[in-house]
Amino acid sequence: MRIREDFYLNFIKDDRYMYLLSGLVNTLLITIVAVVVGILLGFLLAYVRTTHDKTGKWKIANAFCQLYITVIRGTPMVLQLLIVYFVIFASVNVPKIIVAFIAFGLNSAAYVAEIIRAGIMSIDKGQSEAGASLGFSYTQTMLYFILPQAIKNVLPALGNEMIVLLKETSVAGYIAMNDLTRGADIIRSQTYSAFMPLLMAAAIYLFFVMIFDSLVKKLERNLKNSDH
Amino acid sequence: MTTEQRKPLIEVKHLCKSFKDAQGNMEEVLEDISVDFYEGDVAFIVGPSGAGKSTFLRCLNRLEDATGGQIFFEGVNILDNKVDIDRHRQKMGMVFQQFNLFPHLCVMDNLTIGPVKLQGLTKDQAEERAMKLLERVKLADRARSYPNQLSGGQKQRIAIARSLCMEPDVMLFDEPTSALDPEMVGEVLEVMRELANDKMTMIVVTHEMAFAREVANRILFMADRQILEENDPVNFFENPKNERLKAFLDKMI
Ligand SMILES: Nc1ncnc2c1ncn2[C@@H]1O[C@H](COP(=O)(O)OP(=O)(O)OP(=O)(O)O)[C@@H](O)[C@H]1O
Ligand SMILES: [Mg+2]
Numbered sequence: 001m002r003i004r005e006d007f008y009l010n011f012i013k014d015d016r017y018m019y020l021l022s023g024l025v026n027t028l029l030i031t032i033v034a035v036v037v038g039i040l041l042g043f044l045l046a047y048v049r050t051t052h053d054k055t056g057k058w059k060i061a062n063a064f065c066q067l068y069i070t071v072i073r074g075t076p077m078v079l080q081l082l083i084v085y086f087v088i089f090a091s092v093n094v095p096k097i098i099v100a101f102i103a104f105g106l107n108s109a110a111y112v113a114e115i116i117r118a119g120i121m122s123i124d125k126g127q128s129e130a131g132a133s134l135g136f137s138y139t140q141t142m143l144y145f146i147l148p149q150a151i152k153n154v155l156p157a158l159g160n161e162m163i164v165l166l167k168e169t170s171v172a173g174y175i176a177m178n179d180l181t182r183g184a185d186i187i188r189s190q191t192y193s194a195f196m197p198l199l200m201a202a203a204i205y206l207f208f209v210m211i212f213d214s215l216v217k218k219l220e221r222n223l224k225n226s227d228h
Numbered sequence: 229m230t231t232e233q234r235k236p237l238i239e240v241k242h243l244c245k246s247f248k249d250a251q252g253n254m255e256e257v258l259e260d261i262s263v264d265f266y267e268g269d270v271a272f273i274v275g276p277s278g279a280g281k282s283t284f285l286r287c288l289n290r291l292e293d294a295t296g297g298q299i300f301f302e303g304v305n306i307l308d309n310k311v312d313i314d315r316h317r318q319k320m321g322m323v324f325q326q327f328n329l330f331p332h333l334c335v336m337d338n339l340t341i342g343p344v345k346l347q348g349l350t351k352d353q354a355e356e357r358a359m360k361l362l363e364r365v366k367l368a369d370r371a372r373s374y375p376n377q378l379s380g381g382q383k384q385r386i387a388i389a390r391s392l393c394m395e396p397d398v399m400l401f402d403e404p405t406s407a408l409d410p411e412m413v414g415e416v417l418e419v420m421r422e423l424a425n426d427k428m429t430m431i432v433v434t435h436e437m438a439f440a441r442e443v444a445n446r447i448l449f450m451a452d453r454q455i456l457e458e459n460d461p462v463n464f465f466e467n468p469k470n471e472r473l474k475a476f477l478d479k480m481i
Contacts, residue, residue, distance in 0.1 A: 124326075124328075126324060126326050126328035127328060127330065129291055129322075129324065129328060130322075130324065130328035130329070130330065132291060132314075132317065133289055133291065133317055133320070133321070133322035133324075133391075134317065134318070134321075134342040134346070134390070134391070134394055135314050135315065135316075135317040135318030135342065135346050135394065136314065136342070136345070136346065137314050140345065144341060144345065145330050145332075148332050149331065149332050152332070
């Protein structure tokens with residue numbers, strides 16, 4: 001049978017499935033680390049931006065954050081990855097996976113920042129006034145009252161950002177990073193058969209996207225049902 | 229005892245407030261207001277819509293930044309930028325028209341988060357204090373409820389209890405019953421009435437004229453960016469002098 005032979009050739013022979021498996025591990029690793037970096041940095045960006053919008057303080061920091069967000073969102077991910085690898089880390093020897101963590105994390109931060117900022121802005125002004133009137137400082141009010149509500153509101157959007165990021169990492173091959181997509185491509189170049197490895201990679205992405213997606217949907221449902 | 233012999237709790241001197249309008253022009257909302265409030269005062273502020281009543285009240289705890297003048301609270305000019313306003317706000321409770329309870333916290337936590345985070349009480353101490361207040365507003369059984377499980381009247385009673393839980397020296401109310409269905413107004417006024425009987429210093433903006441007359445020891449009439457008249461409740465309603473006030477009372481009654 002053609003399909004059985006194809007399958008054997010592409011995945012079993014010479015342990016070729018290992019390209020996909022180790023690629024998948026890298027893809028997931030990059031996604032998770034980048035999401036964490038993105039959320040931490042995105043928080044910081046959003047905090048500076050909203051503090052400026054609400055109080056008028058931090059003009060220079062805000063301008064910098066705004067510039068950062070505009071540039072990241074206005075240029076292709078691949079280009080950002082190449083710049084981090086070939087320009088910023090040109091003369092230093094850093095493992096490629098670290099480069100990928102940084103590049104995808106920096107990219108994700110810009111999107112996360114806008115998501116969280118929208119979340120903060122969606123909270124009624126009365127909440128910060130109530131906090132302030134009790135004697136809470138701006139930072140405390142943010143921490144105890146605004147952020148908990150804002151984050152709850154944007155959790156689904158953050159989940160979607162993670163799904164987008166998972167697929168975005170497929171360009172990691174541009175810096176010869178062995179991710180899932182590149183793993184499939186390596187098999188293709190060895191076996192000269194494209195169908196099996198590429199479709200398998202696609203199916204694996206789809207599988208994880210659907211898992212993430214159902215988690216996000218479940219989260220959304222839980223949030224909607226919860227009373228508070 | 230006349231009010232003049234006591235030391236004012238809040239002294240407002242030449243308070244001015246302007247807002248920038250859409251064209252960027254400064255529009256004056258409060259014009260050179262001077263007034264004193266004393267410990268134990270139950271001062272009601274009434275007046276037509278847009279008079280600046282809310283703005284005045286919100287200047288008292290600096291939710292709005294005044295454009296001029298001074299406000300001495302317990303002897304300190306709190307409009308001074310060097311003043312730690314957060315510390316003084318702990319002593320000035322505020323109740324909002326829209327309640328502004330924290331929806332992600334249960335009733336008990338709404339009350340205790342201030343005392344725990346700002347006054348260093350332990351959770352147990354704070355909950356004990358909160359429980360007494362919940363009993364006072366007759367909502368002890370709702371301690372573990374969340375705000376959106378409560379009616380409007382219940383929310384406002386919790387909001388009052390939340391402010392009281394900081395043990396403030398003065399309570400500011402901005403139209404506390406205006407957002408309520410008519411059948412829930414009474415229960416909130418009842419709580420405020422008891423508060424006044426317990427000698428809490430209160431400054432109340434309201435449209436509830438009958439309640440003002442019943443509870444206040446002084447009523448201030450605000451219109452045209454100023455306090456145009458002030459009197460004790462009886463004379464305020466029986467012998468109004470200012471023409472604007474006469475017209476206002478005619479319309480209200
Ligand atoms: N944040 C703001 N920016 C610009 N103008 C404002 C702002 N807040 C209030 N004003 C204006 O200041 C004036 C006084 O408003 P304020 O809310 O203090 O009136 P009020 O006496 O409380 O009226 P109401 O009885 O309707 O609550 C109004 O003309 C209003 O449009
Ligand atoms: Mg008002």
